[in-house]
Amino acid sequence: MRVLKITVTSIIALFAAAAAAAVNVNTATQAELQTLDGVGEARAQAIVEYREAEGDFSSKSDVTEVPGIGEKTLESIRGDITVGGE
Known part of the structure; x- marks a missing residue:
């Protein structure tokens, strides 16, 4: 019988990787x-509604077209978002 050893360090690493995903x-x-x-x-x-009405975002900066999302918000999330293919 094979025993799977899970350490606290490996669990923390898994959560960190998940949190780092864009x-x-x-x-x-x-x-x-x-x-x-x-x-x-x-x-x-607002992002979901905009996306449903206008289609996919082609660049991260397109998110500023969403009402209520300005440059300040974009700068705080830029590293945490993707539009796919970027």
């Missing part, structure tokens, strides 16, 4: 978007 603003759910710094329920919903 959020794809073209596919993320409202809940996933809310994990971004400065993006609460209203902004996350």
